[in-house]
Amino acid sequence: MQKQPDKAIQLSHGGGGQEMNKLIKSLFFKAFDNPLLCREEDAAALMLSGQCAFTTDAFTVSPLFFAGGNIGKLAIAGTVNDLAMMAAKPEYLAASFIIEEGFALADLRTIVESMAAELAVSGARIVCGDTKVVPRGCADGVFITTTGVGHIQHQGISSHALTAGDAVLISRDIGRHGAAILMGREGLELDSELTSDCATLWPAVKALLDAGLEIHAMRDATRGGLAAVLNEWSQASGVGIDVQEQAIPVADPVRGLCELYGFEPYDLANEGTFVIALPAHQAQQALTALQALPCCPDxxxxxxxxGANPGKVILTSPWGSSRYLELPAGELLPRIC
Structure with a gap:
């Protein structure tokens, strides 16, 4: 009888032998094909010049597949976005997989292919990696760690560089990723097609850089959401930040979920939304550059x-009342990335 092809990950896929070699060649090398990776050395030999940004992140999101993406797309976008927020063009990534025995090979293939598709958005390449398989019950399907290197295209962008009078911009509506994960985890079915904002931000950052703007700070609003970014900035730069509640774009389904569960949209995670601080006289130019992109119409x-209230973020309501927008406390929604 002819042996059936493997349909699930076995411990032997992490053992360093024939099965592991076949998995790496037929799946990872095929999806991430490039000369540096396919040399099969112990480490990728990179040509680096000038100032570079270097970042790493681990991804344990639950569920692995959610409206608008999956753990693979998230792993690439998350690491590429960290580089982009430093005005660094994403170039080289490493990817490490911890896979649970029994994980469906078809699901792993979908995850890897989504990673390859997301890499194409920025032009970055996976040039090295690692694969481990652990026994059933020792992981939750698959965990991915990605590390990235990119060349910095514009100097001086920092959370310590905000100046009184700067305008603060958001690239799109907030809270989508946290809401999409909550919806998937709770099995909610809404009368809307709410999806995560999970996406690579390098094209939007490049548009701002190409416009010649004097950007002081950029930050993607991931865990802790918009509230975390603004509080971290105000404390790092020793300034106050005044925010108009009515100006912050929030999709109706996100607002509805927040009302249902008692969350604030400012605290929910995003994975394709970033905050920008730059001189006020350049705000309209920045908006024009962003709104020309499909991902940033809002x-x-x-x-x-x-200069007032250093270290504090003040949120003003549509009715003129004000309150502190505090740094989120506790764990609102675990394993959102």
Whole structure:
């Protein structure tokens, strides 16, 4: 009887022998094909010049597949976005997989192919990696760690560089990723097609850089959401930040989920949304550059940097009342990335 092809990951796929070699060649090398990776050395030999940004992140999102993406797309976008926020062109990535015995090979293939598709958005390449298989019950399907290197295209962008009078912009509506994960985890079915904002931000950052803007700070609003970014910036730069609640774009399904579960959209995670601080006289130019992109039609100016209330973020309601927008406390929604 002819042996049937493997349909699930076995411990032997991490053992360093024939099965592992076949998995790596037929899946990872095929999806991430490039000369540096396919040399099969112990380490990739890179040609680096100038100042580079270097970052790493681990991904344990649950569920692995969610509306708008999966753990693979998230792993690439998350690491590429960390580089982009430093105005670094993403170039080289490493990817490490911890896979649970019994994980469906078809699902792993879908994850890897989504990673390859997301890499194409920025032009980055996976040039090295590692694969481990652990016994059933020792992981939750698959965990991925990605590390990235990119060349910095514009100097001086930092959370310490905000200046009183800067405008604060958001690239799109907030809270989508956290809401999509909550919806998938709770099995909710809404009368809307809410999807995560999970996406690579390098094209949007490149558009801002190409416009010659004097960007002071950029940060993707991941765990802790918009509230975390603004509080981290105000404390790092020793400034106050005044934000207009009415100016912050929030999709109706996200707002509805927040009301249902008692969350604030400012605290929910995003995976394709970033915050920008730059001189106020360049705000309109930045909006024009962002709104020309399919991923940023809702880009908006949401506030300004102030010399008053250093280290604090003030949120003003549509009715004129104000309150502190605090740094989120506790674990709102675990394993969102």
């Amino acid at each position: 880009a908006a100016v949401i506030g300004q940097v102030s």
